[in-house]
Each structure stands twice: as structure tokens, then as C-alpha cells.
Amino acid sequence: MTKWKEIDRNAKSWIMEAGQRIKQSFSKTLTIETKSNANDLVTDIDKNTEQFFIKKIKEHYPDHKILGEEGFGDDISDLKGIVWIIDPIDGTMNFIHQQRNFAISIGIYEDGIGQVGLIYDVVHDELYHTIKGNGVFLNELPLPSLQEVQVNEAIIGINATWVTExxxxxxxxxxxxxxxxRGTRSYGSAAIEMAYIASGRMDAYISLRLAPWDIAAGIILVEELGGIATTLKGAPLNLLEKNSLFISKPGLHKDVMKNYLNDGNW
Ligand code: 2AM
Ligand code: CA
Ligand code: CA
Ligand code: CA
Known part of the structure; x- marks a missing residue:
């Protein structure tokens, strides 16, 4: 088995196990804390899930590095070697309020190149996964390459925050x-919005500020199918800092950059 096949197989088995643990937590009382502001939430389950992955990865791959949202991983200052970029629960607010519409997101990079991407929509039991160069799958179903679409036929993911002051x-x-x-949607989980571009349920997604763990897996999935991911200014994404994000089907990306985002003096 090749290196990436083995890593992918382990990552899949761990993500499914973590998903099971999260589902079991629904019957228990959550410990909820705030982070940067009153709406920036974290639970004990976010933290436990990140620690679960770190234990598994360190056991099997002691030389791999881990960048996780909740900070239990390594202090990363570059993307040299193999780096797992993990969001244990993307959509924590949905997890707390809705018990759905959240996902586990894992992007595995080697020397800055995305090699394996996994997004697991736990409650819908939908695992989006890819090994670079081998196509993207939704559970066992291979997903087709992304086709061009016009703005007037596109569903665009955007949070209403960005069209208010x-x-x-x-x-x-x-x-x-x-x-x-044609329409806009906001699911409250950047990972799910990107997975929906991969599966054709949406055509593009825009956000003004996302962390590396929000986007690491999603960009691997979407790029594997021919989609384009950049900042809103059209620059490459930097996985060591926060970025704006415009990710979309191929033709739509060019059209929106040229006709809607080009004169943004911002
Ligand atoms: P999170 O749930 O892992 O924090 C919500 O619109 C999306 O933005 C989610 O993917 C959420 O990830 C992410 N996000 C990033 N920073 C955030 C913040 N400070 N507060 C709330 N959501 C944030
Ligand atoms: Ca968070
Ligand atoms: Ca996140
Ligand atoms: Ca998170």
C-alpha cells in the first residue's frame, strides 16, 4: 500500500470513530466556554475530539506535525514535512444549538501540498474524501469534476454578516x-460549505476571515475536482494565517473576480 493510501485509511477510520463519539455526546450535558467573543464558542467535545486525533496520530506517525484549532497540537511555523491540519468540530455553534450541520475537517499536507482531505458531516453520515490525484468521493460515490456555471444560475454560500456593516x-x-x-445560502460550517461545492450542491463560497483549519481539507477536495480557491483579492491562500476565501467552480471564479471583486479598494 502506498504511503498516502495507508494514511488515508487510518484517517478515515479515526474520523468515523470520532464521529461516533460526538454522536454519543448528544445525550450528555455540554460544557460550553467562550473564546474571542460571546458568540465564539467551544465545548469539551471540541477539545476531546482534537485530543483523540492527536493521540492516534502521535501513536502511528510520531514524526508528523499537527495544527489543530483548539491548540493541543504542535506550534507550527512552517509547513515542512507532513502536517495534519484539524478542525475537530467545524460549526460549533450549530453543534450546540442544532445538533447537526457541523463537520470534522482534516487536511493532510506534505511540504505545503495538500495530499489527503477529509470532511465528515457527522449527523448526515457523509464522508467527503480524497487522495490527491485519485478523485473525490462522497462515502463510496465518486464525484464528477466541477462544470462551469454562470452567476445567474449559481448558488453562493455567504454569511449575511458580510453584507451588513x-x-x-x-x-x-x-x-x-x-x-x-440565483440564490445564497449560509450553513454555518465552512467545511460543509466547501464540501457542498465538491458535491455540486453549491457553486461558490465566500468568507472574509477563516483560519487554516477551516479551509485545509475543503480546498484539497474542491481543487481535486477542478475548482479554484483564492483570497477575495485572488491571491494564493496561506495556511499559516487567517485568510479571506473565495472558492468556486472554475469559470465562475474568473467571472466573479473580474466583474464583482476587481474594484474592491478594501
Ligand atoms: P468553528 O465552528 O470551527 O469555530 C461559521 O460561519 C464558520 O466560521 C465556521 O466554520 C466557524 O468555525 C468559522 N469561524 C472561524 N472563526 C470564528 C469565530 N471567531 N467565531 C465563529 N465562527 C468562526
Ligand atoms: Ca471555533
Ligand atoms: Ca472551524
Ligand atoms: Ca472548530
Missing amino acids: NKRINPLLLAPLVKHA
């Missing part, structure tokens, strides 16, 4: 795109 972007810049798109 905010400190990152003039909301008027995004208003025409929202108006011209």
Missing part, C-alpha cells in the same frame, strides 16, 4: 453578487 469589507461591494446570483 462590518470591519472587513464594504458590504456594498458584495451586494451586486448577492443580487445577481
Whole structure:
């Protein structure tokens, strides 16, 4: 078995096991804390899940590094070697309020190149996974390459925050795109929104500020199918810091960059 096949097989088995543990936690009382602000939440399950992965990875691959949202991994200052970038629960607010619409996200990189991507929508039991160069699968189903679509036929994922007064972007810049798109959606989990681009349920997703663990797996999945992922200014994403994100089907990316985001003096 090749190196990546073995890593992928282990990662899949651990992500399913972690998902089971999360489902079992639904009957228990959550410990909820806040982080940077009153709406930035974390639970004991986020922390336990991250620690579960770290234990498994360190046992099997002691020379791999781990970057995790809850900070139990390594202090990473570069992407040399093999780095697992993990969000144990993406969509914690949904996890707490809805007990659905959250996912486990794992992107595995070697020297900065995405090699394995997994996003597990726990409650819907949908595992999106890829080994670079081998296609993307939704559970056992192979997903087709992404086809071009026009703005007026596109469903675009965007949080309403970005079209109200905010400190990152003039909301008027995004208003025409929202108006011209066939529809907009907001699922509250960046990983699920990117997985939905991979599966064709959405055509693009925009956010003004996401961390490496929010996007690490999703960009591997979408790029494997021919999609494009950049910042809103069209620059490459940097997995060592926070980024804005515009990720979409191929033709749509070019069209939106040219006709909607080009004159954004922001
Ligand atoms: P999280 O649930 O892992 O924190 C919600 O729109 C999306 O933005 C989720 O993917 C969420 O990830 C992410 N996010 C990143 N930073 C956030 C923050 N400070 N507060 C809330 N959501 C955040
Ligand atoms: Ca969080
Ligand atoms: Ca996240
Ligand atoms: Ca998280």
C-alpha cells in the first residue's frame, strides 16, 4: 500500500470513530466556554475530539506535525514535512444549538501540498474524501469534476454578516453578487460549505476571515475536482494565517473576480 493510501485509511477510520463519539455526546450535558467573543464558542467535545486525533496520530506517525484549532497540537511555523491540519468540530455553534450541520475537517499536507482531505458531516453520515490525484468521493460515490456555471444560475454560500456593516469589507461591494446570483445560502460550517461545492450542491463560497483549519481539507477536495480557491483579492491562500476565501467552480471564479471583486479598494 502506498504511503498516502495507508494514511488515508487510518484517517478515515479515526474520523468515523470520532464521529461516533460526538454522536454519543448528544445525550450528555455540554460544557460550553467562550473564546474571542460571546458568540465564539467551544465545548469539551471540541477539545476531546482534537485530543483523540492527536493521540492516534502521535501513536502511528510520531514524526508528523499537527495544527489543530483548539491548540493541543504542535506550534507550527512552517509547513515542512507532513502536517495534519484539524478542525475537530467545524460549526460549533450549530453543534450546540442544532445538533447537526457541523463537520470534522482534516487536511493532510506534505511540504505545503495538500495530499489527503477529509470532511465528515457527522449527523448526515457523509464522508467527503480524497487522495490527491485519485478523485473525490462522497462515502463510496465518486464525484464528477466541477462544470462551469454562470452567476445567474449559481448558488453562493455567504454569511449575511458580510453584507451588513462590518470591519472587513464594504458590504456594498458584495451586494451586486448577492443580487445577481440565483440564490445564497449560509450553513454555518465552512467545511460543509466547501464540501457542498465538491458535491455540486453549491457553486461558490465566500468568507472574509477563516483560519487554516477551516479551509485545509475543503480546498484539497474542491481543487481535486477542478475548482479554484483564492483570497477575495485572488491571491494564493496561506495556511499559516487567517485568510479571506473565495472558492468556486472554475469559470465562475474568473467571472466573479473580474466583474464583482476587481474594484474592491478594501
Ligand atoms: P468553528 O465552528 O470551527 O469555530 C461559521 O460561519 C464558520 O466560521 C465556521 O466554520 C466557524 O468555525 C468559522 N469561524 C472561524 N472563526 C470564528 C469565530 N471567531 N467565531 C465563529 N465562527 C468562526
Ligand atoms: Ca471555533
Ligand atoms: Ca472551524
Ligand atoms: Ca472548530
